[in-house]
Amino acid sequence: MGGKVSCTLGEVTNRADFIIFWGGNPAECHPRHFTKYSLTPKGRFVPDGRKGRTAVLVDIRETPSAKAADIFLQLRPSKDFEVLTTLRALIKDQRVDPAAVAETGLTLEQLQDLVDRMKKARFGAMFFGMGLSMTRGKHMNSGALLNLAAEMNAFTKFVCMPMRGHGNVTGADVVLRYTTGYPFGVNLSRGYPRYNPGEFSTVDLLVRGDNDAAFILGADPGATMPQPAIEHLASIPTIVLDPKVTHTSRLSRVHITTAVTGVSAPGTAYRMDEIPLPLAPALRSPYPTDEEVVRRIRRAVARRPAWQPVDENVRSAIA
Amino acid sequence: MSPTTLRVTGGRVYDPANGVDGAVRDIAIRDGKIVDSVDGGRTIDASGMVIFPGGVDVHSHVAGAALNFARGLTPENYRAARRFLHAPGRRQGLGGITPTTFATGYLYAGMGWTTVNEAAMPVLTARHTHEELHEVPIIDKSTLVLMANNEFVLDLLEAGETERARHVVAWLIWAAKAYGVKAVNPGGVNAWKWGRNARVLHEPVYGYETLTPATIIEGLAAIVDDLGLPHPVHLHCNNLGIPGNVETTIETMKILEGRRAHLAHLQFHAYGGDDWGTMRSAAVEVAEAFNANPNLTTDAGAVLFGDSVTLTADGPWQHLLYQLTGRKWANLDVENETGCGIVPYVYKDRSLVNAVQWATGLELMLLIDDPWRVHLTTDHPNGGCFWRYPEIIRLLMDAEFRKEQLRQIAPKARERIVLGDLDREYTLSDIAVVTAAGPARALGLTEKGHLGVGADADVTIYPGTPDGDGILFSYPRYVLKGGEVVVEEGDVRAVTEGKEFIVHPPSDEGTAEYLRPLFEKAYTMSFANYPVEIERVKGADVRPLH
């Protein structure tokens, strides 16, 4: 169980005739998702573009994205997991309890209709947003949707992927995986990577007061994190790299102004489907890039006495 | 500063490319190359030790979108993985089934391998592959770009426009900054995009009128030859892993008659029987056909019992494996070009199927007459991890040990294999051929895989006697890469940067303008951003064509 059955966005453009958006609002959060990738463009095997596709939106409220969908399914808040479990049963013709279904805000008829349409699709695609992955159930919800997509492949072609926000957060996942093996929350305090979400993730660390210094790059946690985490950041030496003086800069000991990614700083960014794209800056910044400043700090650290990891259970030798 | 001269004295040298078979010779090194003689500099006393050319891996998955997907899919595998601690000048890393970039370099070098060919790169995510390869230290690298399911290429082959297809392939190779051409399940990965496969070599691929897997294979083999690439078309045949696929494999060899080609991970393509219950080794038939086709090279794709992650562009096979195992499954179709599937897997000695697979890989290596044409691989991480190669070497060199191992496997499997009847034992010279000299020659890397004057000074020095587990090659005493001592007594001593081999085959000037409108219809990125900038390939070494 588990995993991710996915594709690059162009596969959806070229092939998908049935698309489900779940807990996301691309019309406002990823405005070109519909027009450049998923819904309206003509594709090699979808020559009629929008007319050749059926779009379903599943959400707890009627967002502007509902207008773009053919079918809008409004479920009750925090019932995503129940609906997904029901769908996983229905695709396998297993019995479900109509009374339990009724509590989700949707009817069995609606869900059976959805399943029939999914099975009739030639190429189905599912996209999910933070309305699924950041609400009650969190990764259990996204896991259920990803499993549903995997299981649908016994009947027809199906793929599923998150609609990720925040610029190059996908790049951070990619880089951390190949340099440390893990996608985020990597603890290097013993000299090798350790991973345990919930223990080594930032909010948990800060709220527990585990960190005695912080280096913030490409984010403004001072504006977005829970108050206890912000208070801890303010109480320790915090260093911020940002093109602007941010909320976090104001509570930091050191702020360094840097060039803007993709506007005045060159490099690479990954799209939500993990395609790497080059950044061609249009402006020349008076400030150095993040890359240059981090490298300078790293070199300044390297001029100080070397820190040696101590872990008696670990041998550095290859053998 | 690294020493510019170095001498290795008193060791028994195995350099089959130059006809040296265990003679005691001194090796002189200057500025990263092997030379006749040197004055001064460091001397390594290798008396009582054996000296090999640095290993060359012809087929491995060490970097790029698919492998990195596998890393994310199986974080649990790192808990028991070998750890490399951060130290000044040496980055941290984790080994295991899908090692991190830095660990990949340390593990290969630590085993005595100095060159690795990454066997599957899409053009669309080639930037990612190169970005990772740059973070793989010490070893030299090359990449193969996936072509047998690229819709531009398939459309041209269907239309019979072979010349234009050649220009397009050449253009795509340079766009990806690749070294060679890979063909995975020709037509089958494309059909998988509709949930189908290409099982029959002479039937049209789903969605095409006349194009068949056979015409794709012929077409690509011809294009690679016409372009004069140093490495022939690198083919993952149709029907990988499926009982009875021996027929497909032998038919593929017929299609390739008269052409150069490399058949990847042959073990996965050498099964008889009709289903999982009747599956048997077909190594005898496959080896016989292979022996009769001197135009071909292959690699073993051997299986070792234990944990693995299977990882291939062969999407339909991975869906089948997911259905068989009920374990995790990742799939990543790449627009217009290829796909990939990932399923964690455990090879069990008590499983009939797995025991047959284990035996089949060894049988092929023992039944193929010419060691120059069969290379040691596990199709890492598919059949087992590359850092377990020494285990295979022991099995190849010791018939008694093999027979002992045979007693451990599922009893029913012993009737489906011939391994117990094979008494051949690899010599040290044979090992040097299958781990270094042969793969270097197949890759067309003339300065690799041997220790003659002018060769790169990639030298592995092993102790002369086996370790406590009876394994001779478990770890080298010294590994030299480009003349530098990078590993000594099992420890990484110098973290150097390797090269990346690429080719630049000529394409007609109008090729980009031909592709642009097609590209703009099929892709969701800008055409101008598609080719990898040469500046992004660190240590690029553009190799000559034939």
Added chain:
Amino acid sequence: MSQTSNLTVVENATCTFCGCVCDDIELHADGERIVQAKMACSLGKSWFLNHTAERLYPDALIDGREATLDDAVEAAAEYLHAANMPLVYGLSNTTCEAQREAVALAESIGGVVDSHTSL
């Protein structure tokens, strides 16, 4: 990049505002500001048009006071080197090249490296 009259035009520029990372944007810049971002959506336009090459902020601040880049780099290194369990966090609105440097920094100071994904 091409120069027409006083405007620099960058074709096929890449927008990093959201995860769509559209790379078909045509940017027109007058040296200090981007004046036009063709093909960009409303979010992308405001992202591009709100940035400037002007020096609106000091190079660096230490304890809220203006400082040189050199001094700020040294101060950052001192704090991070002295810490037992430093945190390297964020990594979203930045390049992969900077992300790689950040991982290298995190291991050289024995810290934790984390991104927005953990939220």
